[in-house]
Amino acid sequence: GCLGGHPQTRTPNLDRLAGQGVLFTNAHCAAPLCNPSRTAIMTGLRPSTSGVYLNSQPFRRAPLLANAVTLPLHLRGAGYRAIGAGKIYHGNPDAASWNDYWPSLKSNTPPSPAPAALPANGIPGSGNMDWGPVSAGDEEMGDFQVVDWVARHLAKRVTDPLFLACGLTRPHLPWYVPKKYFDLFPLDGIELPAVRDDDLDDVPPIGRKFAGAQGDHKRITGARKWREAVQAYLASIAFADAAIGRLLRALETGPNGGDFSVVLWSDHGWHLGEKLHWRKFSLWEESTRNVLMIKAPGVTRGGGRCGRPVSLIDLNPTVAELCAVGPRRDSEGTSLLPLLRNPGARRDAPVLTTYQRGNHSLRDERWRYTRYIDGTEELYDHGADPQEFTNLAGRAEHAGVKARLAAWLPKSDAPDAPAARERD
Numbered sequence: 001g002c003l004g005g006h007p008q009t010r011t012p013n014l015d016r017l018a019g020q021g022v023l024f025t026n027a028h029c030a031a032p033l034c035n036p037s038r039t040a041i042m043t044g045l046r047p048s049t050s051g052v053y054l055n056s057q058p059f060r061r062a063p064l065l066a067n068a069v070t071l072p073l074h075l076r077g078a079g080y081r082a083i084g085a086g087k088i089y090h091g092n093p094d095a096a097s098w099n100d101y102w103p104s105l106k107s108n109t110p111p112s113p114a115p116a117a118l119p120a121n122g123i124p125g126s127g128n129m130d131w132g133p134v135s136a137g138d139e140e141m142g143d144f145q146v147v148d149w150v151a152r153h154l155a156k157r158v159t160d161p162l163f164l165a166c167g168l169t170r171p172h173l174p175w176y177v178p179k180k181y182f183d184l185f186p187l188d189g190i191e192l193p194a195v196r197d198d199d200l201d202d203v204p205p206i207g208r209k210f211a212g213a214q215g216d217h218k219r220i221t222g223a224r225k226w227r228e229a230v231q232a233y234l235a236s237i238a239f240a241d242a243a244i245g246r247l248l249r250a251l252e253t254g255p256n257g258g259d260f261s262v263v264l265w266s267d268h269g270w271h272l273g274e275k276l277h278w279r280k281f282s283l284w285e286e287s288t289r290n291v292l293m294i295k296a297p298g299v300t301r302g303g304g305r306c307g308r309p310v311s312l313i314d315l316n317p318t319v320a321e322l323c324a325v326g327p328r329r330d331s332e333g334t335s336l337l338p339l340l341r342n343p344g345a346r347r348d349a350p351v352l353t354t355y356q357r358g359n360h361s362l363r364d365e366r367w368r369y370t371r372y373i374d375g376t377e378e379l380y381d382h383g384a385d386p387q388e389f390t391n392l393a394g395r396a397e398h399a400g401v402k403a404r405l406a407a408w409l410p411k412s413d414a415p416d417a418p419a420a421r422e423r424d
Contacts, residue, residue, distance in 0.1 A: 003291065006230070006272075008191055010184060010238045013245035014291070017264060021295030022304035022340050028351040028363055029268040030313045032280040032287040034172075035059070035090035036354075037267040037312060042070045042089065042097070044316035044331030047354045051414035054356065055090060062417035069328060071316055072097040075163045078325040083153065084165030086146035087172075102149045109169055110142035114176050121232075123223045129216055129278070131175035131232030133182045141177070143168045143243045151250035158256045163323065168243055171236035171270075173279075181235035181242075190227040190234075193274050194387060200276055202391040204376030206359065207282070216278035230272055261296040261322045265312060275388065283361035283370045283378075284388055288353040296322050299340050306343035309351040309364050310336060350408050358413050362405040369393075369405040377402065 001011045002018040003025060030040035031047050039045075039052045039059040047053050051062050059065045072082035073096060084093070085102040087109050095105040103110050113136040114120075120132025138144045150166045170177060200208050220229055244264070251257055271277040271286045280287040290312065294300060299322070317327030317335040327335065338345045350364040358373030368388065370378040377393035379402060392398050 002293075006191070006193075006234065008185060008189075008234055010234070011241045013241045013248060014264070014293075017244070017248060017262065017295065018293045020302050021262070021293055021300040022306055022343050024292040024294075024306050024308075024310050024336075024339075026307050026309045026351075026363070026365065027265075027290055027292035028288040028309065028311055028353055029290050030311060030352070031354050032268045032282060033355070034267055038088065038090050039065070040313045041265075041267075041315050042072075042094075043068045044071070044313065044328060044333055046313060046332050046352065046410070048357075048360070048410040048413045049332060051357075051417040053354065053416060054419070056419040057417040058091060058420050059089075059417070060094070061420070064414070065417075070094065070097045071319060072163055072165070074320060074328055075161075075323055075325055078161075078323070080161040080163045080323065080325075082163040082165075084167065085149045086143065086165075086167030087169050088165045088167040102146070108167065110145050112136075112142040112169075112176065113140055114174070120174075120176070121223075121225060121228065123219055123225060125219065128173045129214070129220075130173070131229060131236075133179035133235075134176050136178055138178060138239075138242065141239075143170055143240065144246070147243050147247045147250075150247060154247075154250045154254040154256065156255070158259065161323065163319075164260075166247060168240050170240045170243075171233060175232035175236045177236050177239040181239045182231060184238055185231045185234045187227055187231055190231050192226055192230060193272055195273055195276060196389055197276075199389060203275075203378065204372055204374075206372040206374060206376060207370070207378060210282045210355070211275055211277040214279060214281070217273055217276045220278065221273075226273060229278075233270070233272060258297055261299075261319075262294070263315060263319060263322075264291065264293050265315065266291040267312070281355065283353060283355050283359060285363075285368065285380075285382070285386075287355075288351075288361060288363065294318070294336070294340055296340055299337065304340075304343040306339050307365060308339060308343075308345075308347040309349075310339070310347070311351045311353075350405055352408060352410070354410075357416055360409055362408050364405065367401055367405060369402055371406065371409060 002015040029037045035055040083100040093108040115132040119126040119130045313333040320327040350362040361370040368380045379393040380388040
């Protein structure tokens with residue numbers, strides 16, 4: 001709600017936290033999928049540097065990252081205890097990073113109940129693009145169990161430096177959450193996003209391929225399930241918000257309420273049919289823009305809103321500085337501390353997002369410029385076209401804008417990191 005997202009979204013706890021610190025309204029991921037996004041945050045290196053572009057590439061397999069000092073490992077070296085639960089990395093928790101992890105140093109996500117009959121949405125071939133209510137209480141869901149584990153630690157007096165990570169899975173697919181969250185959003189009143197049937201006509205072939213790779217839009221709209229899908233996503237967001245509220249109450253009522261900095265982020269955005277596309281896996285605004293808010297005692301003031309373009313990779317040096325530990329020299333992010341102190345401070349660099357090797361998008365306060373590996377381009381003016389309906393890349397009057405943003409593209413693209421072996 002605080003970011004002006006879907007008008008029916010219910011996020012009272014996220015909105016409350018946003019009002020207590022600085023909300024970044026123009027934050028973007030380093031990559032629009034879980035593994036490379038989280039790898040960039042935790043190592044401080046862009047996909048074009050590390051070679052981790054896909055979910056199938058465990059970051060420890062990348063030659064540059066085999067012995068990487070991740071953010072929690074960096075803090076541990078400075079005397080912090082690093083513990084966590086839930087989904088922080090994609091795949092396993094990376095045992096080297098932590099002193100303790102729940103459920104274990106080999107498993108990051110406890111199981112959750114699923115509907116009895118699958119696919120629950122009744123669409124054949126849905127795969128994990130599935131949704132439906134479960135007949136379970138909050139306490140049976142893996143995310144609430146993660147929060148309970150973290151809350152038990154927040155109930156203890158912390159006397160030594162502590163880095164505590166809490167990873168919630170929802171609203172990741174599949175959208176299985178208790179029925180009461182579906183009931184918050186009556187199906188007959190669900191609002192659909194604005195789309196144009198010709199929206200991809202001015203998009204280069206690679207962009208159209210990314211949009212159509214899953215076949216989701218045709219499958220969902222053909223089954224007349226678009227409203228059901230949006231309802232399920234809103235329900236999953238409401239469920240996640242309730243879990244976050246439980247976590248925040250544990251912090252606020254515990255003995256350390258005023259001592260923790262709180263950093264809340266999502267690892268990418270999400271399409272619900274915008275640009276005839278679903279999921280992430282693209283270089284458009286709905287995929288790259290994400291949630292980011294920070295509350296830091298003695299640094300932030302309540303009600304701060306920052307519209308400067310920032311990247312999730314900036315969290316690596318920012319958290320290190322909030323923990324009074326210098327950032328690593330190899331980190332490619334830029335600390336957000338000046339913006340935490342003054343959300344209107346100057347910041348000139350655009351944000352870089354990469355999807356697969358050689359495909360990059362740059363976002364500043366007004367423009368999005370995308371260049372694909374074959375040299376084809378997209379350019380959108382967010383001042384006049386926030387839904388990115390009209391590709392301006394071919395218009396001569398915008399050559400200067402493209403040249404300015406293109407200067408920030410990576411000078412080279414690292415080779416793809418090795419993929420996981422089949423048994424992994």
